[in-house]
Amino acid sequence: MSAWDHTLNRPFGYFEEAEGQFYKQVAERHPNGCIVEVGVCLGKSLSYILPVCRKLGIQVYAVDLWIPWAELKGENTLEAFMANLDRMGSKSWTEDGPVEAVTVIRKDSVEAANQFPDGSVDVIHLDTDHTRDRTIREIDAWWPKVKVGGEMLFHDYRQDLWHVGEVVDEKLGKPDEVHVCLAAVRKKA
Ligand SMILES: C[S@@+](CC[C@H](N)C(=O)[O-])C[C@H]1O[C@@H](n2cnc3c(N)ncnc32)[C@H](O)[C@@H]1O
Numbered sequence: 001m002s003a004w005d006h007t008l009n010r011p012f013g014y015f016e017e018a019e020g021q022f023y024k025q026v027a028e029r030h031p032n033g034c035i036v037e038v039g040v041c042l043g044k045s046l047s048y049i050l051p052v053c054r055k056l057g058i059q060v061y062a063v064d065l066w067i068p069w070a071e072l073k074g075e076n077t078l079e080a081f082m083a084n085l086d087r088m089g090s091k092s093w094t095e096d097g098p099v100e101a102v103t104v105i106r107k108d109s110v111e112a113a114n115q116f117p118d119g120s121v122d123v124i125h126l127d128t129d130h131t132r133d134r135t136i137r138e139i140d141a142w143w144p145k146v147k148v149g150g151e152m153l154f155h156d157y158r159q160d161l162w163h164v165g166e167v168v169d170e171k172l173g174k175p176d177e178v179h180v181c182l183a184a185v186r187k188k189a
Pocket of ligand 1: 012015038040041042043044046064065066067108109110128
């Protein structure tokens with residue numbers, strides 16, 4: 001498997017087109033904001049928001065451990081992601097010249113939350129290992145970081161597989177929107 005999907009002209013991954021279009025709409029709601037994607041892999045989901053983020057001055061943080069992925073057949077996951085990022089063009093252009101739109105953070109999904117102040121992030125998109133324990137710990141770590149008026153997205157929100165659906169419902173209530181398996185919960189207060 002190649003890290004770049006030549007048919008779709010995007011990074012390889014399992015994020016669906018309708019989910020990508022919804023993610024793009026969410027980014028458009030937060031001009032000049034801050035988006036943290038936790039669980040980036042090769043950058044497929046990120047590819048849907050990068051053009052909007054460059055255009056609207058949105059700062060993006062990409063968090064992942066870039067765990068080796070068997071499907072990549074020995075290729076280094078972080079190096080493959082960085083090559084994909086170059087290919088997608090990760091810079092915004094300002095009057096003062098190019099600015100990097102994406103900050104890469106190689107850290108555990110729970111630990112990485114410590115470097116963001118509470119109430120400082122407009123959108124957090126969570127897409128890691130989907131186990132019950134980790135999803136609980138990730139929500140506990142990241143939900144306080146979301147601004148009032150911001151939103152938290154959960155990929156693989158479903159009730160028949162993994163634990164994201166049940167944990168989100170228990171801890172935050174039913175999502176405000178679900179598109180295929182991408183759920184959004186808005187922070188009202
Ligand atoms: C389902 S993939 C993400 C897919 C990606 N959003 C896309 O569109 O292709 C899950 C990612 O979570 C990362 N991951 C798993 N456990 C993690 C952890 N404890 N901390 C940080 N990243 C983790 C893996 O390295 C992997 O890249």
